[in-house]
Amino acid sequence: MSLNAKQWIVAILALLFLSALLIVAWVEGGRARVVTHPESIVSSQNKDCVSCHEVKTPGIVGQWHESKHSESGIGCMECHQAEEGEIDAFNHEGKLIATIVSPKDCSRCHEREFKEYQASHHAEGGKILGSLDNVLAEVVEGHVSFDAMGNKSSSPAAVSGCLQCHGSEVKVLEDGKLDPATWPNTGIGRINPDGSKGSCSACHMRHDFDLAQSRMPENCGRCHLGPDHPQLEVYTESKHGIAFAANRERYVPLMSAKEWVPGIDYEQGPTCSSCHMSATRNLPVTHDVGARISWTLRPPVSEKIDAAAKKMGKDVKPWEDRRSDMKDVCLSCHSPNWVDNWYIQFDNLVNLYNDKFGKPATLLYKSVRSKGLITNEINFDDAIEFTYFFLWHHEGRRARHGAAMMGPDYTQWHGMFEVAHRFYMEFVPELKEIIEAGVKSGDPKLVKSAHEVEKQLDEVLNSEMHRWFLGKMDDKAKAARDKARKEFKKRYARE
């Protein structure tokens, strides 16, 4: 081949290469770039909001810039826009908006989450007006007054306490502003002006809505902590919590991803949402937090979580199915035998609490109230009412939650030990005082009632689990205790 021909070949091939490069440039220009740290998309309808609020409330705009919403062009108006006629709608710089973005607003895009949430126990959190907790916040601890029209004032104890977790019933004042007694509030069961229940931002903090934040144990710990339901503390002392703490730094960048599946995306240290909400290898994610819970550990006597609904004739997910789903989560990391045995341990603890303390204390408490030995119509005016409340609402729950979430210290020392102390050293003596007062009252009706309660108390104390308290432990148990005590002392060379 001549040199000239070779030169032509090189030129033609070079031209072909350059043409191919032009196609590369064309492809590059036309492709939708999937960016990992994209710029926020500020649509024309949000442009004015963003430019003004960047100055007035830069924190809010900064949060939004961090959100996935901003990447997709979901901005202020997409969530805050209101329809004509909505009770909380108001005109703001020429736009009809509402301050509160309710779950119904979120459902425009997140319909499945909305439906699951509305069906959940969380969504009912605002309906606590008839509860003993509410009596405490509005009467015992706080105070409410009524005007001539019968309108109730608010109790600061409830507004700043209970309702911040449970949710307020948001009221719109005549001037269109939100009633300070009911808002700001991001309670889980907030009753919104549009009738929807709850607040998505109770867990998904606005305005960045970061999934990692919502999956953090502290997020649930905003409400699930403290003396009456120390789930966060129990979790922290559990192996789950320890494993999460040890790996937290590694997990945080990964927890913002849409999927966070135990056994696939991480190997240990589940958080609250992992077990109660997250997708597993077999289950989809759920926003019904009770969907995998089999016991209710909240009332004085625990029962299976579907029991109350069944009594009311409702068709709800059976507790067996809920437990099966929770077991599916457990099986991401534990063997079937481990999981089954663990549930036996948990059930046994709940049954022990119920049978030994919950049921007898409730029976005796209801008895002294219904028989008029203490005031029946006023709550918390008798010492035994506080005692009973502490027993089930604080210590009893602590023991049960400790067992449910593998917190041994909360099961034992913060739990069953304090339940026992409360029962034997406070509840029973106070009951005896009430009985004695009834017997000495001279009122035949009260005397009769006092004897009836005394008989009930005797039956309880003489029952198998309590007879030790009367010095009536049976011989076999006594011998076993003596033997164990001697071995213990011998082990520590104290005898």
Added chain:
Amino acid sequence: MLTQAWSWFRTRVPFDEELLRHLSAEPVSGHLKRWWWCLGGTPLYLFMLQLLTGIILTFYYVPNPEQAYESVQRITMDLPFGWYLRSFHKWSSNLMILAVVLHMMRVFFTGAYRAPREMNWIIGFMLFGITLLFGFTGYSLLWEQLSYWGITVAANILAATPLIGDVLANFLRGGTEVNGNTLTRFFVFHIGVLPTLMIALLICHVYLIRSLGVSQLEGDRPSDTKTFPFFPDHFLTELSIGAFLMFLITCLALIFPVGMGDQANPLITPEHIKPEWYFFWAFRWLKLMTDTNAVITQGIFIAFIMFWPFIDGVIRRRWKNSEISMFIGILVVLYLLGLTVWETVYLMH
């Protein structure tokens, strides 16, 4: 003006212009006009392309298990022309391996490895090994499932080596597990150790070609005994091949752009762990026997090919003009091709 500038430059950087002219115009054997005699220059050209695209990719790649996958994703999805750069790097590497194999076959079947060129065959074979290691360390850097489990399998194979298995496997992984240490050393190998070795051996390879001269083809046609100057004749041939390769790689990048596999996850073992196509033969061989037997037999096989010029020398001294090398060569090609096709068919099902 230009003359003045050239003179200024020559005064400050003196060199023998005549020698340069002589070196670049060195007569080249006539049979090199056949395109398959350019297969040696092809991998060299592709290696230079790999160096260039690799350097740019290194600007954006983060060699950390937490960020490696994401950084590759960013290069592919976010960086302007990043997808093209990565696709080019990948296709160029595949073509480089293919070109090296074809070059070796040409050298083997034309007997160009025979005395006095035995050492250059061994150097060339080492260059082939380095090319394969480039491929292996390269796709490991993506920190995809294929990367993670590829390294895991490779380490397990090495661990099966008698006596020193554990030492080798631990060296590969940087410990007893595939983790950040592994990624760091793969990165160092891919962008530091292997290029340095490659360049050093390439210098030796080219030096030996130049000093020993290009081998003459047995049974050459009379016209092929003529020579032609390296520059511009052969240079233009190489340039046309270079331009064609650029075009071909760009077309491949456009038609088959690189994507992203699943991120490395030690918790999920993929249903099929598969290496790149150029390791299929070894992977299939591994499945046919125990790991230790596979390592021993493959070690023997590699040593056999590497030192074939000496074995062939002994055979040819014993049986003059023996053509057993052709028979052996065909057997080896069929063996490698057969195992590769077998594994491909298996993976397709």
